[in-house]
Amino acid sequence: MIYADNAATTKMSESAIQTLVATIKETYGNPSSLYEFGQKAKEVLENAREEVASLIGAEPREILFTSGGSEADNQAIISAAKLGEKEGKKHIISTAFEHHAVLHTLEKLKKEGFDITLLDVHANGIVLPEEVEAAIREDTCLVTIMYANNEIGTIQPIAEIGAVCRKHGVLFHTDAVQAIGHVKIDVKEQNIDMLSASAHKFHGPKGVGFLYAKKGIRLTNLIEGGAQERGKRAGTENVPGIAAMATALREVVKDIDKNREHLVPIRDKIIAGLAAIPHSALNGDAAQRLPSNINFCFEGIEGESLLLLLDDKGVAASSGSACTSGSLDPSHVLLAIGRVHDVAHGSLRLSLGEDVTEEDADYMIKAVKDTVEYLRSFSPVWRNLVAGKTPFIL
Numbered sequence: 001m002i003y004a005d006n007a008a009t010t011k012m013s014e015s016a017i018q019t020l021v022a023t024i025k026e027t028y029g030n031p032s033s034l035y036e037f038g039q040k041a042k043e044v045l046e047n048a049r050e051e052v053a054s055l056i057g058a059e060p061r062e063i064l065f066t067s068g069g070s071e072a073d074n075q076a077i078i079s080a081a082k083l084g085e086k087e088g089k090k091h092i093i094s095t096a097f098e099h100h101a102v103l104h105t106l107e108k109l110k111k112e113g114f115d116i117t118l119l120d121v122h123a124n125g126i127v128l129p130e131e132v133e134a135a136i137r138e139d140t141c142l143v144t145i146m147y148a149n150n151e152i153g154t155i156q157p158i159a160e161i162g163a164v165c166r167k168h169g170v171l172f173h174t175d176a177v178q179a180i181g182h183v184k185i186d187v188k189e190q191n192i193d194m195l196s197a198s199a200h201k202f203h204g205p206k207g208v209g210f211l212y213a214k215k216g217i218r219l220t221n222l223i224e225g226g227a228q229e230r231g232k233r234a235g236t237e238n239v240p241g242i243a244a245m246a247t248a249l250r251e252v253v254k255d256i257d258k259n260r261e262h263l264v265p266i267r268d269k270i271i272a273g274l275a276a277i278p279h280s281a282l283n284g285d286a287a288q289r290l291p292s293n294i295n296f297c298f299e300g301i302e303g304e305s306l307l308l309l310l311d312d313k314g315v316a317a318s319s320g321s322a323c324t325s326g327s328l329d330p331s332h333v334l335l336a337i338g339r340v341h342d343v344a345h346g347s348l349r350l351s352l353g354e355d356v357t358e359e360d361a362d363y364m365i366k367a368v369k370d371t372v373e374y375l376r377s378f379s380p381v382w383r384n385l386v387a388g389k390t391p392f393i394l
Contacts, residue, residue, distance in 0.1 A: 084141020153293025162191025
């Protein structure tokens with residue numbers, strides 16, 4: 001079985017598992033307790049905070065541990081909105097192809113009287129800094145743009161967008177859930193005020209993540225209770241999960257260059273192989289994308305059928321975000337870059353792991369080609385296209 005859905009979740013690394021198990025067994029005290037068991041847990045917690053901070057160029061006090069990326073996105077956006085509201089600023093800028101953790105939070109704020117601008121995304125899936133700047137107004141309190149798209153893998157010019165926001169005195173948040181571990185991140189150099197991350201996207205455990213918030217930003221609590229996380233996130237910290245996350249992040253950051261050198265040629269080989277399928281199209285920029293991401297549309301087929309048949313052939317893939325895999329609607333990301341409904345329905349995302357081989361690539365290319373051909377052989381939509389009754393789009 002070839003696992004090619006790492007954008008949905010990754011396999012935990014052996015070292016992260018070892019850290020998790022060891023911490024569960026040996027450091028089970030409550031880190032808020034004053035006795036020795038608690039203080040040992042507190043030491044593990046703060047060591048993890050220092051490590052996570054150092055790996056993204058932050059200070060330990062700027063790291064807040066969360067349950068994952070969605071919680072971090074929510075807290076960052078709501079905090080910026082509340083700060084803006086106090087100053088009479090209720091305008092937020094984002095894009096049409098953000099993760100739903102961002103879009104749904106913005107929808108909630110819109111009902112509370114905030115004005116939301118969703119920038120159009122170009123066909124290559126890249127957001128232009130000059131368009132962000134043109135959208136900024138006197139009452140803009142936040143720009144939130146994802147670092148790398150979770151479906152089509154395009155990487156945004158984050159440092160440039162951050163510089164625009166810094167110039168205009170506007171807070172800048174980036175959802176870096178897909179990017180971290182694949183690209184080098186330095187929050188200070190890249191002008192990032194807030195950043196969200198989730199451990200299970202970089203070989204850590206599920207249910208744990210973090211929010212970076214630049215010193216001086218007053219965060220709004222989502223969870224009330226105890227004084228954990230400097231009073232900004234109540235609830236006993238998941239010390240084993242946090243320790244395992246720090247271990248996993250250290251590994252992926254250390255190996256970024258090596259993994260990129262391995263993945264990019266294999267990614268590009270698969271892209272070339274799938275591009276040879278008639279009436280197919282790569283989604284997102286060919287170069288400015290995550291080294292692990294391949295996303296295609298195939299005209300005349302349904303993506304769901306493609307996924308099920310690929311699973312039978314031993315390839316685990318997806319058609320987009322795992323968070324919306326139960327939806328019958330086409331991907332909002334593909335619609336945002338200009339794909340029409342009929343084409344967007346026939347999408348495939350392959351997100352590679354670092355252990356992928358050339359042989360795996362060859363197998364996946366053949367499996368996709370054979371499956372697309374098979375599905376088209378009895379598709380009435382494809383039959384009409386070939387007969388000229390409806391025009392080809394791709």
